[in-house]
Amino acid sequence: MNSDNHRTIIPATALDKSASGFSVAFNKRLQRRYRAEQRFKWLGIAAIFSALAFLAFLLTTVIGDGASAFRQTVIQLEISFDKEEFTQEDLLQADYQRLVKTALSERFPEVAGRQDKRLLYDLVSSGASYKLLNMVRDNPKLIGSRQTIWVPANDDVDMLIKGKIDMDQPEGNRRIKDRQFQWISSIREAGQVELRFNRAFFTNGDSREPELAGIRGAIKGSFYTLLITLLLSFPIGVAAAIYLEEFAPDNRFTAFIEVNINNLAAVPSIIFGLLGLAIFINFWGVPRSTPLVGGLVLTLMTLPTIIIAARASLKSVPPSIREAALGVGASKIQTVFHHVLPLALPGMLTGTIIGMAQALGETAPLLMIGMVAFIVDVPGSITDPAAALPVQIYLWADSPERAFTEKTSAAIMVLLGFLVIMNALAVFMRKKFEITW
Template sequence: MNKLPSDKPVAIDLVNASLAKRHTSEKLFQRIGLLSLLMGLTFLFIIFFSIISKGYTAFQQTFIQLEIDFTTQLLGTEATSDPEIRSSADYGGLVKKSMREMFPEADGRQEKRLLYELVSSGAAYQLRDMVMDDPALIGQTRQVWVPAGDDVDMFNKGHMKRELPEAQRRLRDMQITWLDRLQAEEKIALKFNTAFFTSGDSREPELAGIRGALMGSLLTLTVTLMLSFPVGVATAVYLEEFASKNRWTDFIEVNINNLAAVPSIVFGLLGLAVFINFMSVPRSAPLVGGLVLTLMTLPTIIIASRAALKSVPPSIREAALGVGASKMQTVLFHVLPLALPGMLTGTIIGMAQALGETAPLLMIGMVAFIVDVPSSVFDPATVLPVQIFLWADSPERAFVERTSAAIMVLLAVLIAMNTLAVMLRKKFERRW
């Protein structure tokens, strides 16, 4: 090693001595980062695998084929001419009669009860809808596929093991024997579960669907978008283009940034106090839900819109002003069109965040059990995240797969919204 006359090492020698240590530290840091990435992807894969493995079976439903005799003795002699009689007829009796004819050996009261449990209570409503739509069915005999009960559905999908002792499963040995006979006669099958997408909530898992929650989410997000986008963009334009830089505007900017970090349940409490208790807005309605989510998403939209405005080069403003455009004309016809793609991206991200919120909506009553599909922003409604919350708290095994399936639908919508935001940004983004 070269030494100075004072026997002290030169700087290059000190650098070379520490170079190997630095390279080792860099490789260790890279490996730690790679390990963190792999751990994150692994946990993400586990979450998705768990949700999909539990939820994909909800898109199929077990159906049983029954021979239904739409006899006038049960439906009423005037059923063809009187809609009220057709609507109130004993359709459940038709289902029970068909089941007794298929299994005449079930003669005791307990055995008949077990037999009737094989078919869902929704079968009677299905027959009623068929007769209401086509009165000519009365007096005819038809082969009809009706939904099976939730326990039968779980057994047919393999979620309930027949090897278990009878006391440890919800289906009795006699019921499994009947199901085996239906299987041998090809009168039981798995079909696409259209009710999951076309029905509202229900106490019966085999009848429960997400249409009401999807419609509630759509109405709530519509209210949120109609309020938050114009207000957020107008606020961003004023603060960025017209407002003077003083303590007042600094105070507003600080508070907007702070509101973006406020827990969402605080907005729910605010909505409960102001919109429901003070303004008497209908409880559990998409209108009040949209108002609450508007307060929550406004900071996100304002911050994204201001960033989009800042990305427009000053030369655009200077050129417009140089040819005689006013300040307002410059902003409306030159700056705003160039910043609009970034504003739309921020708005879509804010809407996706609002779609996945649950806590603020629980505070304003959107956790209620809603069977009917809402048709306006004033009707009682729930949203998809809250519907998932309600189903996750249900004890029936069939609700587990419906909870996971609803999560899959929610994730698909969120991924679609974020994909749309990325596509809009790439399509309209301009680099200066």
């Protein structure tokens, strides 16, 4: 009998099962699982791009608001250093503000009324008199001469020149009046108004006048504070990590210390500020609002981070290094300090830099110890009253003047620049000194 007449008919489900090795139901579940994994992948990518978009929006806003702060409006005046104004030997006694007012009155002789003169004089910053004082102090031969000098403009004029005041609004809703706008337009047409690099932003301390305010005092205060923090936290943190990792016995007391160190790393920073207020200021009597007490407080906050990073670096050193050193007759201390510590030091430095970067951006603990005070003078030592860069940003953000808004964004740009540099330094050191075992 021909075998073709006796073919066996195999069901389709059996064919599917034999082709894939699994049942149809299992294949459907497997496809659903693949689709779910694909959706999760795309959700992750979308989350990353969303985060990057928000970060780009934040940076664009900060840079857009703060870039203009690096330029300052200056006005050209013809200043006559009349000898009648310098009748006393002390140059500080001269009325430099009157010299500025005289120059403005000569530039606009038609201005007569008291109110109009006040509006006219408001075009120039009060810092113009300090500039004239410094010029005469550096070169007394200017007395009796007539000089063309560029002086800083008032903050409202600066905002107008930068296009941040809408003159289409009613006069009562804006700080620049119509008469002032006419005078500014006149000197602009004469080429006596310019936008120049704002050196005062980097060389001056804080000020009530936005056009005179700078970040030099805040930068020096942050530098002294971080210097104290580094000098205290690094040796103490490394010593604690070496003891806990290499010498401490394995008992309940050591375990208790390790748990508390890990917990302290997660404590809100304001708690360290309260601790510093209670111990360093109220009990020890350390002066408030100084880099010394700020460094002590940030040391408490940074220590857990440095200890954890240092212990991780010590653990990364292979046990064979210790065994080899002990095998050739080295003592326990010699093994740790001559062999293990040098190999773990790059990782310790990386963790320290990251901890210092965290301390640089902290504001809450410094507010608790009084570094929120208005400090005009630039600190000269760790015991002088000072502000820190994050606190300076906080103070300017609370100021009502429109010009302080761009100052705030510019200070944020400087702070972000320092943080990026410190984190880049940590990455560089990790890559350069990293040892692969």
